Amino acid sequence: MYPPRSEKYRAKKQEKQRRYSRFWLTLNVSLIIAIIALGAYYFVEERNAPSGGRSDDPASLEYPADYSSEEPAGSSDISKADEGSPQPAPEQNGHQAADEIDEGTDQIIPPADEGHPPLFEDHEHVETVHLHFAGDTIFSGSVASKLEKEGYHYPYNYVRDLFVSDDLSVLNLETPVTDRGTPAEDKSFVFKASPKALPSMHEAGVDAVNLANNHTLDQGLEGLLDTMKHLNDNKIHYFGAGKNRQDAYAPVYLERKGIKIALCGFSRVIPHADWAAGKNKPGLAVAYDPKEAVKAVQGARENADLVIVVTHWGKERTTELEKHQTSLAHSFVDAGADLIIGGHPHVLQGLERYKGKWIAYSTGNFIFTKKSTAPDTWDTAVFEAKCTKQGDCQMKLLPFRTEIGQPIPLKGEEGIQLLKKVESLSKDISIDSHGHVRSMIEG
Secondary structure, X not given: XXXXXXXXXXXXXXXXXXXXXXXHHHHHHHHHHHHHHHHHHHHHHHXXXXXXXXXXXXXXXXXXXXXXXXXXXXXXXXXXXXXXXXXXXXXXOEOOOOOOOOOOOOOOXXXXXXXXXXXXXXXXXXXXXXXXXXXXXXXXXXXXXXXXXXXXXXXXXOOHHHHHHOOEEEEEEOOOEOOOOOOOOOOOOOOOEOOOHHHHHHHOOOOEEEOOOOOOOOOHHHHHHHHHHHHHHOOOEEEOEEOOHXXXXXXXXXXXXXXXXXXXXXXXXXXXXXXXXXXXXXXXXXXXXXXXXXXXXXXXXXXXXXXXXXXXXXXXXXXXXXXXXXXXXXXXXXXOOOEEXXXXXXXXXXXXXXXXXXXXXXXXXXXXXXXXXXXXXXXXXXXXXXXXXXXXXXXXXXXXXXXXXXXXXOOHHHHHHHHHHHHHOOOOEEEOOOOEEEEOOOO
């Protein structure tokens, strides 16, 4: 017997409703899955795409376009954490007496503001430290007179923003800082700087200085000990000199963003053999015989993520490298150095990429006097590096001109010409118009 018609209709209707419900459920689930898949794809693509803007990470800050000659407000509000009392580390003195420089014209037209591309390509998921290095720095002679007139903040008007916003800034301090001392004999030029210069250096963001050079003992052992004390008092780390040989060669260790950095300093140029540190005698870490310097670098390699060597070497006022510069640089890299910054020639020299590590042979003068008959000594640069915990670094040059007591940024064609000059002095290295340095061999 068949069921009543109304029951058959009701059963068919219910079956039809169940089919529609399954259909819409399946469709809705499929749409949800598709939306999730598209969202995941978009998220992954966004994370992997090259960054087109400025990062909030200080390690990827752009090169400042504002070169105002006014001292920025709040210059003492330094973003880099103090690391406590500086520790002595190896240093070496590396150039014969620098000539006192004539004062020439001092009038500067501030460069116009212009935008710059990001300093480096972003390293996704890789922490990096942002570093600055600059050349020979003194506060003597005509520089001292300039600073007495303009104020001790004057040298940093165009670099303060760079140094305050980075993770580490390092200079070569080529003068003793003391009110005492006995001037060195048999030297053409003997430097001496007032301790009043150091508070402004610290406020400008300078973290550490190399003392391994041929002027640190211009005021004898008394001047050296005073220099180390005044640097400690002003929370500026030093390396390349110490109260004995062990202190002089010991790296100074600093930590930034969880990356442990070792700074080593050595000199291949000293005026007298007794400037070298002894077992119980203050002095410098020297590298005429590189064995002890190499040993220090090897020790730093075992204790740090990033090993940086600052050296004083070469011949003054020549762009040509001495054989010992190349051999020492290679021996330091072979021992574990990740980055080498050289000085003493008072002019810019070329760069080299050796075993994947950057060597800058000479940074030139920075805060210095100015000799009108030696225009090559006016050319300088701030050397920027962005390095990973694994010791991989990218380099950039920021072109400057050394005026009396103050480095001035070069813009436009002047800056490009300086970059081309350094490129021409380098082997298998290209430097683009924004200062990015690349190895032509590695691509």
